[in-house]
Amino acid sequence: xSLPISTSSTSGLVIAAIAGIIFGILLHRGRVTDYNVIVxxxxxxxxxxxxxxxxxxxxxxxxxxxxxxxxxAAYHIKPTLLAAVIVGALIFGVGMVLLGYCPGTGVAAxxxxxxxxxxxxxxxxxxxxxxxxxxxxxxDGFMTIGDKGKIRLPDVTPIPEVAWWILLVIxxxxxxxxxxxxxKESPGA
Amino acid sequence: MSLKKSIITTPHxxxxxxxxxxxILSWLVFLVVDKPLGMSTEISKWSGATTSIVAGSxxxxxxxxxxxxxxxxxxxTIFLVATAVGAFVSAILSKDFKVELVPQxxxxxxxxxxxxxxxxxxxxxxLLMFGARxxxxxxxxxxxxxxxxxxxxxxxxFITMFIGGxxxxxxxxxxxx
Numbered sequence: 623x624s625l626p627i628s629t630s631s632t633s634g635l636v637i638a639a640i641a642g643i644i645f646g647i648l649l650h651r652g653r654v655t656d657y658n659v660i661v662x663x664x665x666x667x668x669x670x671x672x673x674x675x676x677x678x679x680x681x682x683x684x685x686x687x688x689x690x691x692x693x694x695a696a697y698h699i700k701p702t703l704l705a706a707v708i709v710g711a712l713i714f715g716v717g718m719v720l721l722g723y724c725p726g727t728g729v730a731a732x733x734x735x736x737x738x739x740x741x742x743x744x745x746x747x748x749x750x751x752x753x754x755x756x757x758x759x760x761x762d763g764f765m766t767i768g769d770k771g772k773i774r775l776p777d778v779t780p781i782p783e784v785a786w787w788i789l790l791v792i793x794x795x796x797x798x799x800x801x802x803x804x805x806k807e808s809p810g811a
Numbered sequence: 812m813s814l815k816k817s818i819i820t821t822p823h824x825x826x827x828x829x830x831x832x833x834x835i836l837s838w839l840v841f842l843v844v845d846k847p848l849g850m851s852t853e854i855s856k857w858s859g860a861t862t863s864i865v866a867g868s869x870x871x872x873x874x875x876x877x878x879x880x881x882x883x884x885x886x887x888t889i890f891l892v893a894t895a896v897g898a899f900v901s902a903i904l905s906k907d908f909k910v911e912l913v914p915q916x917x918x919x920x921x922x923x924x925x926x927x928x929x930x931x932x933x934x935x936x937x938l939l940m941f942g943a944r945x946x947x948x949x950x951x952x953x954x955x956x957x958x959x960x961x962x963x964x965x966x967x968x969f970i971t972m973f974i975g976g977x978x979x980x981x982x983x984x985x986x987x988x
Binding site for chain 1: 821822823824826827829830831832833834835836837838839840841842843844845846847848850851854855857858859861862874875876877885886887889890891892893894895896897898899900901902905907908909910911912913914915916917925928929930931932933934935936937938939940941942943944945946947948949950951952953954955956957958959960961962963964965966967968969971972973974975976977978979980983984
């Protein structure tokens with residue numbers, strides 16, 4: 623069997639099922655399917671979200687870097703469209719606090735009985751429709767502002783890739799050491 | 812209680828363990844299917860499918876955005892549904908499945924009204940997906956999958972999203988006690 627497997631093949635779909643189930647279990651056991659945990663992250667009262675994300679980035683990134691170095695993985699870099707990424711991220715951040723979930727955790731939360739996450743999911747579908755109808759009006763103007771292409775941190779800084787990972791491990795460990803200890807069960811405020 | 816049993820039934824795992832496991836899951840999907848973890852592109856396809864049902868497929872086919880991400884059932888659809896299945900099974904096994912209409916932190920600030928919470932969640936969902944599509948990804952696609960590839964766009968997204976969320980939380984929950 624040669625890798626990668628096509629995502630449209632039967633084996634690819636089986637992988638999607640396995641990866642999704644594992645992802646859903648991890649989101650739930652990591653407590654990020656809990657509205658209170660996510661909102662308290664943005665209130666700087668509970669740092670579970672940052673702990674999970676930073677660990678995932680460092681562990682995942684070093685592994686993918688090694689795979690890539692051995693021609694076993696390809697990078698999929700999203701383009702840096704400065705205006706779109708910055709404005710989109712700000713809107714996303716506001717939406718995440720109002721809903722209390724991001725798209726992945728919202729889907730997972732709805733499946734654990736958090737019915738308000740279903741209202742959020744319906745909102746997400748509506749938001750996708752609003753965006754699709756907005757896109758034609760902004761695609762040639764706003765969306766092209768600050769288009770830097772598909773760039774990576776080692777491309778645009780004098781810091782080589784290995785040094786980036788050493789740096790990020792140090793940042794992560796420092797962050798984990800000084801972040802306030804996990805709160806008691808949310809909604810512990 | 813045996814160790815194995817406690818891992819299955821305990822509703823909360825160590826966040827570093829969960830983060831590391833998501834990282835390892837990323838290795839596997841990069842290696843095996845060459846497809847980073849992501850969620851919001853798939854949800855925008857559900858938006859396209861919904862529009863197709865309500866307004867007809869012509870509307871979707873003629874739209875410049877959906878021309879790039881045509882709605883069809885595939886890998887990402889299975890991944891989304893499986894994420895829900897995984898969370899459901901995990902909640903059942905740890906006896907954490909519960910019908911929740913209004914979460915505690917919301918109720919403490921905005922009161923027990925389910926209607927108010929649903930309207931908030933719905934508007935939050937609209938903003939979330941609008942922002943994700945404009946930025947080109949969400950917490951999974953940009954925040955984790957993109958950042959771990961050291962993509963400049965993803966680090967800008969991650970940091971800006973976090974700042975935006977902290978400001979929004981300050982406004983929504985002014986008495987930050």
